Amino acid sequence: MDCYSFDRIISDYIDANLNVKLRQEANEHIEACPRCREKLADLKSILSKLSSMPTCKTRSDFESRLMDRINQTKEQKESRFIRMFQDYSRPISVVAAVMLLVATSIFVYTSVVIPNSPDSIPSAEIRSMEPNKSITPPATAIANVKPTLVNANNVGSLPDTNKVETQNYNNQIMMVNE
Amino acid sequence: MxxxxxxxxxxxxxxxxxxxxxxxxxxxxxxxxxxxxxxxxRYLNSFEQSEDVVQDTLMKLYTSAHMYREIAKFSTWIFTIAANLAKSELRRLKRRRVISIHSMGFDDKEYEIPSEDYDPAKETTSNYGEKQIQQAIDTLPDQFKTVIILREVQQLSYEEISQILGISIGTVKSRINRGRLRLQKLLKELKEQ
Incomplete structure (x- = not known):
């Protein structure tokens, strides 16, 4: 091992991180090289000094100052929220008022203006007063009729009240159409 | 409790x-x-600023504790925060020193306020004084400075240092080796002055 190689492993040598073979080579080099021997001893002394340097301590009021800062931050956060609410309360109320006005206008328009206009679809009462208009049975009525007819066919000769009702209903439609 | x-x-x-x-x-x-x-x-070499950085670190712990996940050791996590804040503070201090030198006029005088802060250099006795060692640490490039402090002063393992700095163990080993040799060289130079 030469001095350059020893320089590269000097930390591992101090920390005892070398395998047996390398450690043996390093030991042989230290024995033979006074410069590296001195360098190793000097470095060891520096590291020992570093690790034993006196430790600092925080001042006695450190914790109370920290807690003050935390409380201050908490208060700031709360006041920021309140301030934000105060800052935005005016625009929020304006927007809410506008939305309410628009909603009311739409409601009034759909319930009063549209039904009275001539182009609008006539209401149920108006439709029933017009004699020439055909009346289509409501969807529910048709839905009720169809399955009963199928069932009546299956039963055969038994009298079926539903079938009669359906026929009556169809007659009514025909009469209205005439 | x-x-x-x-x-x-x-x-x-x-x-x-x-x-x-x-x-x-x-x-x-x-x-x-x-x-x-x-x-x-050891990183900033200023008691006041260091205490402020520690306060900031512990404030961060208070406000961001929810971000800690138990995949890493708590000590590693908190040292990572402290290291990042210390680095920012050092950059800020360096900038401020440069500005204060530039902005000093002829009539301006810098007064050194006597401080009651703890000064480790007062207790030095051996070959290399603590003041010299601290001076050498200050002169070290940042990448060596951090690993040297974490390893030699804080006595952390290579693995912990690698986690704190987000670098591989191989890089940590290499930086420690080069950092130690650099520190030794700097101390020799300081002694010769």
Whole structure:
């Protein structure tokens, strides 16, 4: 091992991180090289000094100052929220008022203006007063009729009240159409 | 709590704090304030600024504890925060020193305010004085400075340093080796002056 190689492993040598073979080579080099021997001893002394340097301590009021800062931050956060609410309360109320006005206008328009206009679809009462208009049975009525007819066919000769009702209903439609 | 706190690990304390127990936070502060101060002080070489950085670190713990996940050791996590804040502070201090030199007029005078801060250099006795060692640490490039402080002053393992700095163990080993040799060289130069 030469001095350059020893320089590269000097930390591992101090920390005892070398395998047996390398450690043996390093030991042989230290024995033979006074410069590296001195360098190793000097470095060891520096590291020992570093690790034993006196430790600092925080001042006695450190914790109370920290807690003050935390409380201050908490208060700031709360006041920021309140301030934000105060800052935005005016625009929020304006927007809410506008939305309410628009909603009311739409409601009034759909319930009063549209039904009275001539182009609008006539209401149920108006439709029933017009004699020439055909009346289509409501969807529910048709839905009720169809399955009963199928069932009546299956039963055969038994009298079926539903079938009669359906026929009556169809007659009514025909009469209205005439 | 006094009887209870002995059995809690750092990770358990953070968990309790995350669940809303503020006493756990105070216990963590007690455990870490001086350890962090020692690390930051060696890094910045200014007691006042270092204490501020430690306060900021512990404030960050208070506000961001929910971000801690138990995949890493708590000590690694808190040292990472402190290291980042210390780096920013050092950059800020360097900038400020440059500005103050530039802005000094002919009539301006810089007064050194006597400080009652702790000065480790006062206690030096051996070959290399602590002042010299601290001076050499200050002169070290940042990449060596951090690993040297974490390894030699804080006595952290290679693995912990690798986690704190987000670098591989191989890089940590290499930086420690080069940092130690650089420190030795700097100290020799300081001694010769």
């Amino acid at each position: 006094d009887r209870e706190k002995i059995k809690y690990t750092d990770e358990e304390l953070v968990k309790r704090f995350q669940e809303g127990d503020e006493r756990a936070y105070i216990e963590l502060v007690k455990r870490y304030k001086d350890r962090l101060l020692n690390f930051v002080y």
